[in-house]
Amino acid sequence: MSHSWAIETENLVRIYKVKHKRGDAESAPFKALDGVNSQVGTGELFGLLGPNGAGKTTLIKILTTLLLPTSGTARVDGVDVAANPQEVRRRINMVSGGDTCGYGLLTVEENLWMFTQFYGLDNKTARERIGKMLEIVGLQDKAKSKSYQLSTGQKQKMNFARGFLNDPKILFLDEPTLGLDVQTSRVLRKFVKQWVRERPGRTLLLTTHYMAEADELCDRVAIINQGKILACDTPANLKKRLQGASVFKLHVTPLEQTELFSDLPGVSNFSGHRRNGHTELNFILDDENTLVKILSAVQQSGAHLISLDKHEPTLEDVFIDLVGKSLSEIEEQTGSVS
Amino acid sequence: MHESARSLKVAAWLGWQIESNWTEPFLFLTYSILKPVASALILVFMYLVISQGNFNNPLFAYIYVGNAFFIYVGAVLLGVSNTIVDDREHYGMLKYIYVSPIQVYFYLLGRGMAKTMTATIAVVITLAFGAIALGVRPDFFTIDWPLLIITLTVGLAGLGFMGILLAGILLITARHNDIVGEAVAGALYLLCGAVFPISVMPDWLQWAGRAIPITYWLEGLRRALLGTELVQKLHTGLEDFSTPTILLILLGSTLLAILLSIGFYRWCERRAKEKGLIDMQTMY
Ligand SMILES: Nc1ncnc2c1ncn2[C@@H]1O[C@H](COP(=O)(O)OP(=O)(O)OP(=O)(O)O)[C@@H](O)[C@H]1O
Ligand SMILES: [Mg+2]
Numbered sequence: 001m002s003h004s005w006a007i008e009t010e011n012l013v014r015i016y017k018v019k020h021k022r023g024d025a026e027s028a029p030f031k032a033l034d035g036v037n038s039q040v041g042t043g044e045l046f047g048l049l050g051p052n053g054a055g056k057t058t059l060i061k062i063l064t065t066l067l068l069p070t071s072g073t074a075r076v077d078g079v080d081v082a083a084n085p086q087e088v089r090r091r092i093n094m095v096s097g098g099d100t101c102g103y104g105l106l107t108v109e110e111n112l113w114m115f116t117q118f119y120g121l122d123n124k125t126a127r128e129r130i131g132k133m134l135e136i137v138g139l140q141d142k143a144k145s146k147s148y149q150l151s152t153g154q155k156q157k158m159n160f161a162r163g164f165l166n167d168p169k170i171l172f173l174d175e176p177t178l179g180l181d182v183q184t185s186r187v188l189r190k191f192v193k194q195w196v197r198e199r200p201g202r203t204l205l206l207t208t209h210y211m212a213e214a215d216e217l218c219d220r221v222a223i224i225n226q227g228k229i230l231a232c233d234t235p236a237n238l239k240k241r242l243q244g245a246s247v248f249k250l251h252v253t254p255l256e257q258t259e260l261f262s263d264l265p266g267v268s269n270f271s272g273h274r275r276n277g278h279t280e281l282n283f284i285l286d287d288e289n290t291l292v293k294i295l296s297a298v299q300q301s302g303a304h305l306i307s308l309d310k311h312e313p314t315l316e317d318v319f320i321d322l323v324g325k326s327l328s329e330i331e332e333q334t335g336s337v338s
Numbered sequence: 339m340h341e342s343a344r345s346l347k348v349a350a351w352l353g354w355q356i357e358s359n360w361t362e363p364f365l366f367l368t369y370s371i372l373k374p375v376a377s378a379l380i381l382v383f384m385y386l387v388i389s390q391g392n393f394n395n396p397l398f399a400y401i402y403v404g405n406a407f408f409i410y411v412g413a414v415l416l417g418v419s420n421t422i423v424d425d426r427e428h429y430g431m432l433k434y435i436y437v438s439p440i441q442v443y444f445y446l447l448g449r450g451m452a453k454t455m456t457a458t459i460a461v462v463i464t465l466a467f468g469a470i471a472l473g474v475r476p477d478f479f480t481i482d483w484p485l486l487i488i489t490l491t492v493g494l495a496g497l498g499f500m501g502i503l504l505a506g507i508l509l510i511t512a513r514h515n516d517i518v519g520e521a522v523a524g525a526l527y528l529l530c531g532a533v534f535p536i537s538v539m540p541d542w543l544q545w546a547g548r549a550i551p552i553t554y555w556l557e558g559l560r561r562a563l564l565g566t567e568l569v570q571k572l573h574t575g576l577e578d579f580s581t582p583t584i585l586l587i588l589l590g591s592t593l594l595a596i597l598l599s600i601g602f603y604r605w606c607e608r609r610a611k612e613k614g615l616i617d618m619q620t621m622y
Binding site: 016017061064065066067068086089090092093094096099100101102103104105106110114115117118119120159162166 | 341344345347348351352355356359429430431433434435436437438439440611612613614616617
């Protein structure tokens with residue numbers, strides 16, 4: 001192979017065997033990754049976008065050597081993750097955004113220092129990087145606090161800082177801003193973007209189910225659902241798929257039956273679900289004139305229109321176009337909260 | 339510095355930070371040192387009650403020394419193996435440790451070092467108490483120091499790797515499991531002649547005892563401290579072996595145990611990665 005990708009997967013499959021309780025041998029295998037092929041180039045900020053349970057974390061675990069694929073191969077910086085995990089570990093780092101872990105008895109500084117030592121950083125570099133990362137996540141004044149004294153968000157920030165200490169060639173961030181406040185999320189996103197830009201040769205893969213995060217940050221986005229990558233392109237190109245289509249969002253008073261909308265002629269894709277006491281209807285229309293039929297259908301079903309909004313296609317609409325459902329709808333159905 | 343040395347050093351530092359919780363120095367002293375000393379002494383006093391205060395039977399010294407050194411067994415086995423449970427379930431850090439380029443065997447051994455240190459203090463206190471208060475070989479000049487040091491070192495290395503074997507079991511055990519280590523230490527207490535010569539056990543248990551390096555380790559330590567002649571005279575089941583033979587068997591069986599542990603841990607690690615257990619948090 002002439003071109004070497006930073007991250008490359010071929011037909012990656014991961015099946016979880018779910019043991020049922022009561023000790024019976026019957027296990028229902030669950031396919032969390034279903035033949036994932038992907039290539040991420042060196043220097044890319046690559047996003048993996050998908051609803052809860054799509055397989056994002058599973059993919060990251062395989063790429064970071066914590067989990068073996070059931071079949072298929074994955075290479076990080078050209079190194080096979082299953083065959084040569086140690087070689088992979090020397091080149092990577094990983095942060096799970098929701099994690100609030102740490103050695104509680106150590107100070108924040110000591111927690112971080114420990115990891116710089118695993119990577120063999122000299123003392124001066126280690127101090128510098130720890131100082132810089134603490135400044136970025138805004139934990140300087142907590143440097144000498146025991147980490148068990150930190151708030152949930154502060155622990156997450158400490159963990160975020162840990163991920164950058166070894167200046168990894170390839171960095172994996174699994175929902176880095178999960179549960180963090182708006183201001184902090186913004187700062188971290190900005191830093192992530194800058195980190196990749198300022199360091200040629202560094203690659204960053206992040207997962208998210210925030211559409212805006214993917215759109216704002218990523219050079220390329222792969223949309224993943226039920227273990228399959230449905231599309232992979234730049235956010236702009238993904239949205240171009242809907243060029244010429246009209247995208248509408250309607251809020252109406254609660255509606256039980258929404259299936260009828262998808263059968264209306266001219267509706268290319270539709271998703272509807274309950275949200276905050278009303279029903280949200282998302283339409284992708286081939287022809288704007290279909291709106292008239294939709295509005296009369298709403299009226300016939302006895303609901304009232306609360307708001308109507310036409311907008312430029314977003315990644316959310318691309319997702320609806322690909323999956324036939326919106327992200328939040330899927331997350332409500334699977335009952336998963338995050 | 340090489341990855342192995344780094345892993346060992348940082349893990350030992352971390353282990354020490356966790357072990358020596360200096361915010362609670364009293365608790366630390368009680369738990370790490372007084373508790374093992376006390377439990378070693380309980381047994382000794384039981385013996386004294388039953389034998390009506392007979393210090394002079396050389397069997398007493400034999401029991402005393404074995405029992406004192408056995409403090410190491412639980413400490414090292416648990417110190418090393420519980421790292422898995424602690425890091426995974428308590429601190430939630432095992433996955434991040436695994437994602438970094440550590441050498442896991444050195445990391446685990448390093449984490450066990452703090453407990454080994456505190457155990458050393460407990461062993462020394464117990465032995466000193468025996469020498470001063472109970473007349474167990476108070477004469478420092480007759481101790482076979484080279485034998486003591488070699489035996490101790492080889493044995494501790496062996497124990498460390500047996501801890502790795504246990505760590506492997508804990509790695510693939512779904513539930514938070516402190517009992518495994520305790521159970522193994524308990525079985526070894528019985529099988530390895532810590533408190534009675536293995537010759538008093540039924541044949542098949544004796545054979546089990548003979549297959550474990552710790553049996554030879556304790557024998558070697560006793561001979562170093564009490565003198566080969568005295569120990570051999572007690573007909574403890576190992577009297578036919580000369581001291582160099584004991585040392586050789588200890589070396590050979592320890593080497594075997596190390597290889598076995600490494601092989602087994604590797605297998606467990608693979609299982610854990612197949613089943614996604616490295617970052618599993620069961621209880622919380
Ligand atoms: N250890 C496991 N055993 C059984 N099934 C699992 C296990 N881990 C994950 N799964 C299943 O695999 C699927 C993918 O999970 P994964 O954690 O990769 O999703 P995700 O895309 O990261 O979702 P989220 O956005 O909620 O983090 C889910 O349906 C999940 O239930
Ligand atoms: Mg996830």
